[in-house]
Amino acid sequence: MPFIANTDAERADMLAAIGVSQIGDLFHDVPEGYRYPTLDLPEALSELEALRELGALAAENENLDEVSSFLGAGAYRHFIPSVVDFLAGRSEFYTAYTPYQPEVSQGTLQAIFEYQSMIAALTGMEAANASHYDGATATAEAVIMALNAVKGKRSRVVLSPTLHPMFREVVRTYTQGMGLDIVGDHEKDADFHALLALCDANTACVVVQNPDFLGTIHSPSELQDLADAVHARGALLAVAVDPISLGLLTPPGQYGADIVMGEGQALGIPLSFGGPYLGFFAMRESNLRKSAGRIAGETVDADGQRGYVLTLSTREQHIKRSRATSNICSNQALMALRAAIYLAVMGKKGLRSVAEQCYHKAQYAATRISMIPGYQIVNRGPFFKEFVVRCPLPVDETKDHLLVQWGILPGYDLTTEYPDLGQCLLVCVTEMTTREEIDALAEALAEVADLAAEETE
Amino acid sequence: MSYQYDPNARYAKTHDWVRMEEGLAVCGISDYAQHALSDVVYIELPEIGAELIQGEVYTTVESVKAAEEVYAPVSGKVVDVNPDLADTPEQLNSEPYAAWIIKVAPSNPEELDALMLADAYEAFVQAEEAGGH
Amino acid sequence: MTEPTVYQLSSPGRHGPTLPALDVPLAPLPDAQFLRAADALPLPELSELDVVRHFVRLSQKNMSIDTTFYPLGSCTMKYNPKINEKVAGLSGFTNLHPLQDADMTQGAMQVLLELQVYLAEISGFAAITLQPAAGAQGELTGVLIMRAYHLDRGDVKRTKILVPDSAHGTNPATTTMAGLQVVELPSDSRGNVDLVALKTALDDTVAGLMLTNPNTLGLFEEHVLDVTRLVHEAGGLVYGDGANLNAIIGIAKPAELGIDVMHFNLHKTFSTPHGGGGPGAGPVGVVEKLAPFLPGPLVTVEMDEEMAGLLAAGHEHALHEHDHYRLAWYTPSKSIGRVRSYWGQFGVLVRAYTYIRMHGAEGLRRIAENAVLNANYIKARLLAEGSYPVAFAGRTCMHEFVAQGILAGAPDIHTMDIAKRLMDYGYHPPTVYFPLIVKEALMIEPTETESKATLDAFADALIQIAQEAREQPALLKEAPHAAETKRLDEVRAARELILCRC
Secondary structure: OOOOOOOHHHHHHHHHHHOOOOHHHHHOOOOHHHOOOOOOOOOOOOHHHHHHHHHHHHHOOOOOOOOEEOOOOOOOOOOOOHHHHHHHOOHHHHOOOOOOOHHHEHHHHHHHHHHHHHHHHHHOOOEEOOOEOOHHHHHHHHHHHHHHHOOOOOOEEEEOOOOOHHHHHHHHHHOOOOOOEEEOOOOOOOOHHHHHHHOOOOEEEEEEEOOOOOOEOOOHHHHHHHHHHHHHOOOEEEEEOOHHHHHOEOOHHHHOOOEEEEEOOOOOOOOHHHOOOOEEEEEOHHHHHHOOOOEEEEEEEOOOOEEEEEEOHHHOHHHHHHHOOOOOOOOOHHHHHHHHHHHHHHHHHHHHHHHHHHHHHHHHHHHHHHOOOOOEEOOOOOEOOEEEEEOOOOHHHHHHHHHHHHOEEOOEEOOOOOHHHOOEEEEEOOOOOOHHHHHHHHHHHHHHHHHHHHHHO | OOOOOOOOOEEOOOOEEEEEEOOEEEEEEOHHHHHHHOOEEEEOOOOOOOEEOOOOEEEEEEEOOOEEEEEOOOOEEEEEEOOHHHHOOOHHHHOOOOOOOEEEEEOOHHHHHHOEOHHHHHHHHHHHHHOOO | OOOOOHHHHOOOOOOOOOOOOOOOOOOOOOOHHHEOOHHHOOOOOOOHHHHHHHHHHHHOOEOOOOOOOOOEOOOOOOOOOHHHHHHHOOHHHHOOOOOOOHHHOHHHHHHHHHHHHHHHHHHOOOEEEOOOOOHHHHHHHHHHHHHHHHHHOOOOOOOEEEEEOOOOOHHHHHHHHOOOEEEEEOEOOOOOEOHHHHHHHOOOOEEEEEEEOOOOOOOOOOOHHHHHHHHHHOOOEEEEEEOOHHHOOOOOOHHHHOOOEEEEOOOOOOOOOOOOOOOOOOOEEEOHHHHHHOOOOEEEEEEOHHHHHHHHOOOHHHHHOOOOEEEEEEOOOOOOOOOOOOOOOHHHHHHHHHHHHHHHHHHHHHHHHHHHHHHHHHHHHHHHHOOOOEOOOOOOOOOOEEEEOOOOOOOOOOHHHHHHHHHHOOOOOOEEOOOOOOOOEEEEOOOOOOOHHHHHHHHHHHHHHHHHHHHOHHHHHOOOOOOOOOOEOHHHHHHOOOOOOO
8 A cells, every 4th residue: 555644543533433344334335246356466566666667668668869760750859958847847737637726726727828828829820729639639629620610511521641640540530420521631642732622612621731741841822822722612721730840930820721730749748659748729719619628718816916717618528518529628738838848948049949950950861861872852842850761672671771780760661651652761850860860871871772782783 | 586577578498588579589598597607708699591490509608607508489580690799798697688699580470479478487487496497 | 926927028039948059051941931030930038047937936826736635526636656757757768759660669568568458457348448648538439439339230220328417528528529419317316327217218229328437426326237237238338437446446347347348547546647637548448349449559469378378377467577478569450540649648658557566456455445435534524513415425425425515504605615715724625516416516535645634634624614604704705815816707718818928
């Protein structure tokens, strides 16, 4: 009983006050034959033993401190300033719950309000909510919001093939009972014109990603044209973005997006094998009441002092029950806090410099690789921090060679999700990647190309 | 608790009132309904031209703690909505019988005959309160 | 004292940490239309110390488990062991990319595999997915699985889900999200599902029933075996809302009581921090016939014969002691699809795993026993004093109970006033106005980690407040007096929406 305070004597006093003789009597409503089942679990560990066991399990992994990694594909290694861990590690934040009682939760509420403010500023939108579980679920909630926000009942959803594959899969999982017609992403080379051709009078929304899953940055003027055309058909445009890119790139609020969402992990949250992450979600004010998720708002107290509360809660499940459009309650508040601290401490100058370094280093890496015979950069337009490399050898062989011989994770294998591209690797470069690592990657890839040449000889 | 009643209106069991004015059915929510809701913070206004069916939901009115559906007391087409409620929904609290929500061109004016007069509605409200709702 | 916002603290030109100088040549930037003007990034400009002071001051404006007793009903606000923070922060976990090859992440996958096995053992289910990010997402996963199961059998008529009127709002909301219809069931005079109403509602259009047991009144369903049997006889499935598992962990296995699919709230029962509203984690367990529908990928074992033999003999814990196997990802054949990116809230799962390892079977059972003891003790103290009515007072409560803020001699005092006054005594208020079926509900869940001294002091405070309510009601009406702010104007917040400020 590692964390139970009461002693046997105290328990005896409490049982007497309740009027029963033993704790087991409190469970008389549990059917008798089902009480106290056997649990086949390992013996309890002391703290010291648990630390040893977990330390050993952690050490069994080869983490990114031990290899040189160019793996991205939606989860990124960025610099996390020390203050983020320090401040988010304050237990006044992490051992509180949802700020239902605002007078004793002003810390969490103001932090959420500041997070919302900075997300709205970053995306160029009018409002943001307090978070979703991750980028994929934020995208599913964007689709559901669009279905509720458009006039009349519409059932078609157009997804770009370069929207993150997991985001697309989660949209399908979430909406499988809604009778939707989800189109667009099966044509792997569908561009904006092709997507627009699918956007009919029955379409609730078009969802694109920028920079897209393959790293390409789309031009704001083309996106604005897409937005105008989508709006003319009475539908909404939702844009998934990498928040780091917005330190450098035009925000979607400036090219007509109605919803801007995405994976916020890059904002001060460790990779942590895929979670917990952060789904950020920004929108125009006109659609606020159709949105899901918690939102903090500013108000005053009985003395007229500024304070914050959760607001618009009538949209939520605890009030609307079966009429609610989403069931979300717990969100990723602590991750939103991390993002708020990250954005505050990196600030205007810091985020710009992170974005610029990602961009310049990625261009350098792509240039180096493009000079190696046998390799080809596939992206047609400019790219931000990821780009697609077509390889002379199958991607899995390339990856194996680089990992074993060089200790390099060269990127994400695109052959399963984008077979039409051929033997392609998605390479990610951030401000964490050094020139030496990029040079080593180029050298290693050249070695693979030589092996490929030898094989064909 | 005592509530106000508009003697010129008729009432549905769903606590909606309707008053005929110049051939149109003017609709709102009763004093009892606004009390039950407490401070109204938002009402979603229906679209002009929408076809309503008596007894069916045509909009939702929200306080901080509740979101209640509002039911059409008559069938017909919405010809006007009260634009003031978008900015000052609290009028539904302060003047429930002046703060109309929609005007309807009734498709079957005889439906009104089945609704309660103010006296009957007052008795209905008192019975409902005694019932603990 | 109001704390300025990060934008109010901002001072042009200030900055925090800087990056190393760029070590590659500058590349040409895309056309100007692609770029945000350098001065058009509306983020604050602060020094590192500005940021530290700001967020430390904000943290001090919170009540939290580490500072205060936090008996928020239905949320299981128990102590969060610090070892969990330490292990989740190990670089072998935090610096692991989710898309690394399985051979590089065997240690992390071992944690996931064992957690799957332990949760299955605790609950009696055949299979577990760790993917859902929160209880509500677990519910959606579970209800989509129920729907998929019926459709897979060609039973397309089953479109209704029965939901007791005492249920969390997530149950009906989830049902709607899954494209199914809610049929609400009343509670009987003892707070159980009304069996007569249940029998009437059951037919071949019912996909299943969502049951919270113990329910939100803090009561164990007295006819749970009848309820699950009736639903099964009608061809339906029973969903278990695991929000209240803390009351019965080690005391009963939900699957043995007839539950077919259930979510766990790791941030409740398994003590992962609530984080100011999240992250949680909502793994879902299912009986054998529903296993093919689980979201993937799951962790599975590619093993040698010795290992297979041990497992077949029921020695699940052998997984922990042997290394004759390799772990791999797999997606079940009829999967409803993934419900989020990657594998789940891994950092949360590591904490829950550590918590289970530190308890063992006996320790887990003690959690439920002490949680139920603590709740019954506060209830007994309040009933002995007599100011506060308690819903279904005659029944033994489980890990929580619902008192009512209806005080004789204080007709103008409501539950909200009592809640706000509790803040002046240094307590986080209980859950208020839930469940909806109890008037002026005040739902108290002390959890097992609180001492008798804390429970006594809290009961004394409630009793004292009842006396104040009769003698000085204004003290309650104007409360809180000693919190960070006076009572906040929620009506104004909702009417004059201010949701961000730059």
